[in-house]
Amino acid sequence: MKKIRDATGLSQTSFGQAFGVSKATQVNYETDKRSPDTNYLTALHAAGHDITYIVTGELQSDALSPAETSLVHMFRRVDPERQEVVLSTLRLMAPPMSQIGKEAPSSGSLHDDSPDYHAEQ
Structure with missing residues (x-):
């Protein structure tokens, strides 16, 4: 739990409040003194966090890491x-x-064939 909270940059108080628990409860979750209840896990899942990782400590192959999830959340909070x-x-x-897994070309840009991605509005 601490890894996920740390990736968001939030304090225990702020993270707990965002997901409906007190700082003391958040501390208990992070120190394995208490297991999260279904409401907390559901709120985390709704926010895009990997519940399998939270419960088992293993990332799903298609799941975002805590840092990636944090990046997505920050990205969504800024204007287009x-x-x-x-x-x-x-x-x-x-x-x-x-180019992933290949040696970089000696001339030209690596980005000549990169697709044009646009932020979802």
């Missing part, structure tokens, strides 16, 4: 113009899917 800035920055930083 800033979302496009984030996407543009990532396009510059990340190799296109066709």
Whole structure:
């Protein structure tokens, strides 16, 4: 639980409040003194957190990591113009899917064949 909360950047109080529990309850969840109830788990799932990871400690193959989930949540909180800035920055930083696992070309841009992604409005 702590890993998931840490990835969001929220305090125990804020994270607990966001999902309907007190700071003391959040602390108990993070220290394994108490197991989360179904209402808490349902709220986490609705927010996009991987319940399988929370319960078993194992990521589902198609699930987002805690850091990826945090990134998505932050992305959704900014206006569309800033979302496009984030996407543009990532396009510059990340190799296109066709280059993953391959040696980078010696000339030209890695991003010439990258698809044009647009933020969902």
